[in-house]
Amino acid sequence: MxxxxxxxxxxxxxxxxxxxxxxxxxxxxxxxxxxxxxxxxxxxxxxxxxxxxxxxxxxxxxxxxxxxxxxxxxxxxxxxxxxxxxxxxxxxxxxxxxxxxxxxxxxxxxxxxxxxxxxxxxxxxxxxxxxxxxxxxxxxxxxxxxxxxQLQLGSIQELRDYCYIVAGLVGELLTELFLLDARLALFASELRALAPLFGEALQLVNILKDATEDREEGRTWLPGTVRLEEVHALARRDLVDAARYVRTLHAAGASHGVLAFTAMPLLLAHATLRLLVRQGPGAKVSRAEVTAQMTALQEALQRGTLPEEIIQLAQSPREE
Known part of the structure; x- marks a missing residue:
């Protein structure tokens, strides 16, 4: 045949x-x-x-x-x-x-x-x-x-290792595609250093949000020996680095589309984490807030800047 x-x-x-x-x-x-x-x-x-x-x-x-x-x-x-x-x-x-x-x-x-x-x-x-x-x-x-x-992660380091595999590598993939634009070359080293933390930040927030559903399906990404507050703190630190990643893209002259693409999930993750700290797993940002965030983002980019929330987050001290 x-x-x-x-x-x-x-x-x-x-x-x-x-x-x-x-x-x-x-x-x-x-x-x-x-x-x-x-x-x-x-x-x-x-x-x-x-x-x-x-x-x-x-x-x-x-x-x-x-x-x-x-x-x-x-x-x-x-x-x-x-x-x-x-x-x-x-x-x-x-x-x-x-x-x-x-x-x-x-x-x-x-x-x-x-x-x-x-x-x-x-x-x-x-x-x-x-x-x-x-x-x-x-x-x-x-x-x-x-x-x-069935999977069970046992430590913060195992959690971070897993986040790198499923999200940090994605941050690196995106960055290498962005860097095909020669205009970003001068900022390549800084972008590559922050890329895996950008991915880790978004993944940690997703893990916190979906913890109950994942547990029901046999996946326990949140280590049982680690206090939830420690994971919240790690996510907050990573979100600071994610904001610095977007700020670096802006300083490098990245296109409007790249800035919108990276800034939008960052804004939603930041809003989601605030909700999760107050309400626990399962909390989700409302559609109205998603729409408001997207509108504010587009308006800022039209002015040639980033939303104030990202600027302030990027300027925050990264607490260890």
């Missing part, structure tokens, strides 16, 4: 639909970017969402999840003889999730890999490198899970 023709990349509208159905904050933030960054960042998110679905596959054992991640890693590396559609069919037969949108995205993995090859060559290399690092890190984390795949 002759080999099947390679899958065609998904169109931009198709990618947008998958983003809207599988993400929250990113679905709002990615359209703020200009092309080709919008397409590149959106595809990176969707590939990472595939990895998350395999890592979080509650019906699967630890080794089943690790094996699927290894298969995805090999697909990303374009190993000869590995048929993407066959691997995906095998994953779907075992139904890793009850979320229909995640399953539909998983089904599109061969097309997403075709999209990856269709990016600017330098962007393809960046996205592949950091998605691979994330997948490899997820496999290492799962090695410490129970046979049934």
């Amino acid at each position: 002759p080999p099947l023709p390679p899958p065609s990349p998904l169109s931009d509208p198709e990618l947008s639909i998958h983003l809207e159905r599988t993400s929250r904050t990113f679905a709002l933030a990615i359209p703020l970017l200009q092309e080709p960054l919008q397409r590149e960042v959106g595809l990176a998110y969707l590939l990472l969402r595939v990895a998350d679905t395999l890592e979080d596959a509650a019906p699967w054992t630890r080794e089943g999840r690790r094996a699927a991640l290894e298969e995805f890693e090999r697909l990303l590396q374009k190993e000869a003889g590995l048929e993407a559609s066959e691997r995906v069919r095998h994953w779907l037969e075992r139904r890793p999730s009850e979320n229909a949108h995640y399953l539909r995205l998983l089904e599109q993995t061969p097309q997403l890999l075709a999209n990856l090859e269709a990016l600017r060559p330098e962007a393809t290399a960046i996205v592949r490198r950091f998605v691979l690092l994330t997948v490899q890190g997820m496999r290492r984390v799962l090695a410490g899970a129970t046979e049934q795949g």
Whole structure:
């Protein structure tokens, strides 16, 4: 039987639909970017969402999840003889999730890999490198899970190590894509130093917000031996560094889209953390506040500045 023709990349509208159905904050933030960054960042998110679905596959054992991640890693590396559609069919037969949108995205993995090859060559290399690092890190984390795949982090350092794998690397991925704009080159070292802390800040707030839901699904990211106040304090420190990251992008002359894309999730994370400290896990920023934050952000950027909240946060002392 002759080999099947390679899958065609998904169109931009198709990618947008998958983003809207599988993400929250990113679905709002990615359209703020200009092309080709919008397409590149959106595809990176969707590939990472595939990895998350395999890592979080509650019906699967630890080794089943690790094996699927290894298969995805090999697909990303374009190993000869590995048929993407066959691997995906095998994953779907075992139904890793009850979320229909995640399953539909998983089904599109061969097309997403075709999209990856269709990016600017330098962007393809960046996205592949950091998605691979994330997948490899997820496999290492799962090695410490129970046979049934239940995870429990035991210390602040383990929490930070996990945040680096699933979010710090994303901060680095984004930064390398931003730095394809030669205008930012003078600020490259500062941006690279702050990038993983930008990612860690957003991930810590998400972990605090989703703690109850994660626990019900067998994931305990918040170490039981660590007081919640310590995690709140770490998140506050990281948010200061995240604000400094956005401030550095502004000083470097980053585009309006890049500033909006990075500032919006920062503002929402800062507002969410304030709510979590008062109300505990599950607290969410209202839609009205999200709208108000986005309006204030756009108005500030139109004036050539950043929202006062980010300026003040970036100037805050980083308490140890």
